[in-house]
Amino acid sequence: MRNIKLTVAYDGTAYNGFQRQKNGIGIQQILEGRLAKLFGHELKMNGAGRTDTGVHAYGQVVNFKTSGTIPIERIAIGSRCLLPHDIVITEALEVDEEFHARFDATSKIYVYKIYPHVMANPFLRNYAWHIWRKLDTLAIQEATRIIVGTHDFSAFCAAGGKTMSPVRTIMAIDCQFAGDIFELSFFGTGFLYHMVRNLTGTLVEVGLGARSASDFKSILEGCDRKKAGITAPAHGLYFKEVRY
Amino acid sequence: MRNIKLTVAYDGTAYNGFQRQKNGIGIQQILEGRLAKLFGHELKMNGAGRTDTGVHAYGQVVNFKTSGTIPIERIAIGSRCLLPHDIVITEALEVDEEFHARFDATSKIYVYKIYPHVMANPFLRNYAWHIWRKLDTLAIQEATRIIVGTHDFSAFCAAGGKTMSPVRTIMAIDCQFAGDIFELSFFGTGFLYHMVRNLTGTLVEVGLGARSASDFKSILEGCDRKKAGITAPAHGLYFKEVRY
Numbered sequence: 380m381r382n383i384k385l386t387v388a389y390d391g392t393a394y395n396g397f398q399r400q401k402n403g404i405g406i407q408q409i410l411e412g413r414l415a416k417l418f419g420h421e422l423k424m425n426g427a428g429r430t431d432t433g434v435h436a437y438g439q440v441v442n443f444k445t446s447g448t449i450p451i452e453r454i455a456i457g458s459r460c461l462l463p464h465d466i467v468i469t470e471a472l473e474v475d476e477e478f479h480a481r482f483d484a485t486s487k488i489y490v491y492k493i494y495p496h497v498m499a500n501p502f503l504r505n506y507a508w509h510i511w512r513k514l515d516t517l518a519i520q521e522a523t524r525i526i527v528g529t530h531d532f533s534a535f536c537a538a539g540g541k542t543m544s545p546v547r548t549i550m551a552i553d554c555q556f557a558g559d560i561f562e563l564s565f566f567g568t569g570f571l572y573h574m575v576r577n578l579t580g581t582l583v584e585v586g587l588g589a590r591s592a593s594d595f596k597s598i599l600e601g602c603d604r605k606k607a608g609i610t611a612p613a614h615g616l617y618f619k620e621v622r623y
Numbered sequence: 624m625r626n627i628k629l630t631v632a633y634d635g636t637a638y639n640g641f642q643r644q645k646n647g648i649g650i651q652q653i654l655e656g657r658l659a660k661l662f663g664h665e666l667k668m669n670g671a672g673r674t675d676t677g678v679h680a681y682g683q684v685v686n687f688k689t690s691g692t693i694p695i696e697r698i699a700i701g702s703r704c705l706l707p708h709d710i711v712i713t714e715a716l717e718v719d720e721e722f723h724a725r726f727d728a729t730s731k732i733y734v735y736k737i738y739p740h741v742m743a744n745p746f747l748r749n750y751a752w753h754i755w756r757k758l759d760t761l762a763i764q765e766a767t768r769i770i771v772g773t774h775d776f777s778a779f780c781a782a783g784g785k786t787m788s789p790v791r792t793i794m795a796i797d798c799q800f801a802g803d804i805f806e807l808s809f810f811g812t813g814f815l816y817h818m819v820r821n822l823t824g825t826l827v828e829v830g831l832g833a834r835s836a837s838d839f840k841s842i843l844e845g846c847d848r849k850k851a852g853i854t855a856p857a858h859g860l861y862f863k864e865v866r867y
Binding site for chain 1: 632633634665679699708709711713742743744745746748750863
């Protein structure tokens with residue numbers, strides 16, 4: 380059996396997350412169903428990470444085993460007509476039979492996009508979190524320095540998370556403007572459920588002056604979700620990259 | 624009666640054009656219906672230009688008469704909760720009672736966005752025309768120089784256009800990349816029906832090497848729509864600005 384690794388970009392607006400939960404359609408379900416036609420049999424994919432309803436991806440990674448004979452360089456092209464326009468396979472590789480998209484991931488990058496402007500932008504309504512006021516981005520940057528490192532991130536883990544250990548390592552957080560959009564890039568070994576959105580929600584409260592960077596430190600050290608800020612909305616979050 | 628001028632940005636994806644035709648919902652219909660609540664009576668708006676289904680706007684302009692007493696600076700803010708998130712009022716001004724958004728326009732700017740890339744981008748599927756190959760943007764730029772000036776644009780006017788004269792003046796066309804997106808900005812006194820999309824369709828054929836800049840000149844001078852190229856899709860077009 381061949382083991383195929385796909386990199387997938389998607390606009391998550393119309394889907395009920397990557398992996399279907401309860402009602403609605405998941406992106407994985409679309410990929411498995413539509414690509415079955417390319418490979419000639421049912422597919423079962425492993426995704427590198429789950430994304431919630433409305434969360435986007437530039438570089439989700441999946442792998443699956445197949446007996447299909449389609450040449451590797453035809454997969455991305457052949458999938459164009461099968462997939463809806465909001466899901467795009469950007470790369471296909473044949474990998475070692477042991478490779479597993481989720482278990483072999485060593486680090487991930489998530490990007491959170493914020494649009495701080497007095498006016499809403501109709502083109503960003505599903506693609507960035509609109510904050511009506513200016514943000515003190517220097518204060519945010521100061522607070523991100525507290526996050527970098529290995530910490531118990533319980534204060535930023537949603538109640539629904541079922542992970543055994545709340546300890547994670549964040550290697551770097553980049554803060555920068557891309558045009559009018561303020562982007563926070565989180566590079567870490569792994570993330571708890573809602574962790575990026577919870578960190579961003581509290582960072583934005585720092586940027587609005589509602590909390591200080593030193594408040595942020597106490598919140599992190601307190602390990603109490605109730606002390607931290609709001610959960611940033613799903614539509615500003617992008618699963619950017621998985622490293623192996 | 625007060626005369627109010629609004630500048631409106633919208634994502635045209637979900638609408639059947641600015642001015643409703645046949646079935647579906649027009650953006651003007653939404654504006655008139657929702658803003659009536661702010662002004663306390665039915666509204667009848669004049670739009671500076673019609674946009675087709677799927678065409679977007681950064682700066683559509685409308686005006687309307689009202690006996691409503693809402694302060695001018697409260698209109699944009701007050702409309703936020705009334706309008707859907709894909710329609711945003713970016714400016715409201717009280718203008719002379721003679722001002723008419725369409726008849727007083729002296730020039731307009733339309734932008735057409737093209738995404739020339741071997742891979743589709745799921746986030747641009749409704750916001751730029753995806754061309755699978757690289758474009759010879761220098762050849763396009765050369766062809767745009769032929770367009771600038773006062774010409775009979777019959778070769779680029781859709782059959783459905785009902786304008787009396789097909790002569791229009793284009794003062795400038797800018798060609799530039801904004802990131803990965805190639806943008807053509809058309810600055811002119813007025814435009815025939817589908818003129819920007821028809822010009823863009825033929826310019827892209829020049830960029831793909833299917834026609835030369837001198838072919839373009841013959842097409843323009845021939846005044847025959849059948850000799851020109853395809854109509855570029857609606858979703859790459861933006862009504863950017865109206866000048867008075």
